[in-house]
Amino acid sequence: MHILNKDIEFIEEQRECSYFDNEISDIRYRYMFDCSTEQYQQMLERGWRRFGKMHFVPECRACNKCISMRIDVKNYKFSKSEKRVISKNKDTKLYIRPPSMTVEHLDLYNKYHELMNQKKDWPFTKIEPNEYAKSYVEGKSSYAKEFLYMKDDKLIGVALVDILPKSISAIYCYYDHEYADLSIGKFSILAQIKIAKEMNIPYIYLGYWIKDHFSMGYKEAYQPFEVLKNRPTINEETVWEKYEL
Numbered sequence: 001m002h003i004l005n006k007d008i009e010f011i012e013e014q015r016e017c018s019y020f021d022n023e024i025s026d027i028r029y030r031y032m033f034d035c036s037t038e039q040y041q042q043m044l045e046r047g048w049r050r051f052g053k054m055h056f057v058p059e060c061r062a063c064n065k066c067i068s069m070r071i072d073v074k075n076y077k078f079s080k081s082e083k084r085v086i087s088k089n090k091d092t093k094l095y096i097r098p099p100s101m102t103v104e105h106l107d108l109y110n111k112y113h114e115l116m117n118q119k120k121d122w123p124f125t126k127i128e129p130n131e132y133a134k135s136y137v138e139g140k141s142s143y144a145k146e147f148l149y150m151k152d153d154k155l156i157g158v159a160l161v162d163i164l165p166k167s168i169s170a171i172y173c174y175y176d177h178e179y180a181d182l183s184i185g186k187f188s189i190l191a192q193i194k195i196a197k198e199m200n201i202p203y204i205y206l207g208y209w210i211k212d213h214f215s216m217g218y219k220e221a222y223q224p225f226e227v228l229k230n231r232p233t234i235n236e237e238t239v240w241e242k243y244e245l
Contacts, residue, residue, distance in 0.1 A: 008032060011059065019210060023063060030055045037143055037164055044167050044205050045240075046232050051171070053139035058208070059231065066208040066216075068228035070167075072242070073196040073204060075224050082190055085183045092182060093150040094191060099137045100146065104155045106132060112174040120215060136160050136172070147191065149175065149184055157184040161192060168196050168204045189222060 009030045017023035031054050032039075040050070047068035048057045058066050078086070110126050117124035136146075143164050149157030157175035161168060170192060175184035189206075196204055209227070210216040219225075229239040 017060075017063075019066070019213060019216065025058060025060045025063070028057050028059050032139070035139070035141065037141070040141075040143065040162070041164055041166055042234060044164075044169055045238050046234060046236075047228050049171070049207055050139070050162065050169070051135045052133075052137070064231075065210050065213075067210070069206055069209040069219060069225050069243070070240070071193065071204040071206065071222050072224045072226060073193060073202055076193055076197075076222070078190065078193075082186070085187050086190055086194075089182055089184075089187045091151070092156075092184075092187070095148040095150065096145050097148070098146070099144055099160060101129065101132055101137050105158060108155055108158065108176060109174050111176065115177050122215075147188060149188070151179060151182070156182070157188060159188040159192075163195075163199075163201075166202060168192055168201055170204060170206050193222075 009028070011026060011028050013026045014024050015027065017025045030048075033053060035043075035050075035053075035055070043050075043055060043057075046057070048055050050056075060066070106127060106129065109132065113122060113124050113127075116122040143162045145161050145163055147157075147159040147161055148155060149159075155176075156179045157173065159173040160171040162171060170189065173185055173188050175188075189204075192204055195201075203226075206219050206222065206225075208216065209219040211220065223243075223245075225243055226240045227243045229241050230236075232238050
């Protein structure tokens with residue numbers, strides 16, 4: 001680990017890759033006690049992501065498979081299958097509020113990840129309250145929100161979402177697989193697109209897309225989208241281009 005600034009910024013080098021076996025990654029982190037809307041917008045446009053007060057961006061020297069992507073909201077048209085997902089959730093209640101933590105949050109989070117461990121071999125250990133708070137509740141500026149999905153007065157899905165004047169950042173989503181027929185993960189993204197259209201927000205940042213990856217490849221379904229073609233520093237110009245199939 002090479003420390004650049006002992007207070008806020010460091011690079012973790014040669015770490016085990018989260019997405020590919022036998023691969024290594026280099027990640028730049030920036031711990032920010034207070035990230036303004038303007039700073040955050042600038043970082044989103046340059047491929048940064050946020051969990052709590054920790055912001056990060058990959059700088060892998062030997063690989064560029066993780067591609068920053070953003071949905072082109074203005075030109076997005078809901079498909080027939082997406083309209084069916086929206087229709088299926090006509091009785092699903094959505095509450096939008098600042099991030100929080102309850103026993104229901106933790107139970108659902110653990111239930112989701114235990115199943116994903118069985119389904120996709122994700123690592124699984126029960127999350128501790130302080131760990132959940134650090135990743136999903138801390139650092140909540142005015143733009144930080146949680147989308148709570150309720151069915152029959154039961155919490156069945158949680159999406160952590162940042163809403164800025166020019167961007168929505170989809171941070172993370174987990175849900176109850178017992179309600180698989182509702183496709184809550186997909187519905188959550190569609191709900192964000194609908195809100196972005198209503199608020200005239202041009203882009204939804206879905207984080208990193210890895211083509212054909214078993215966990216990250218699904219993002220390609222949300223066409224049209226743009227990809228970040230360069231790896232700019234915080235002061236360099238960005239090069240976003242429409243992705244062509």
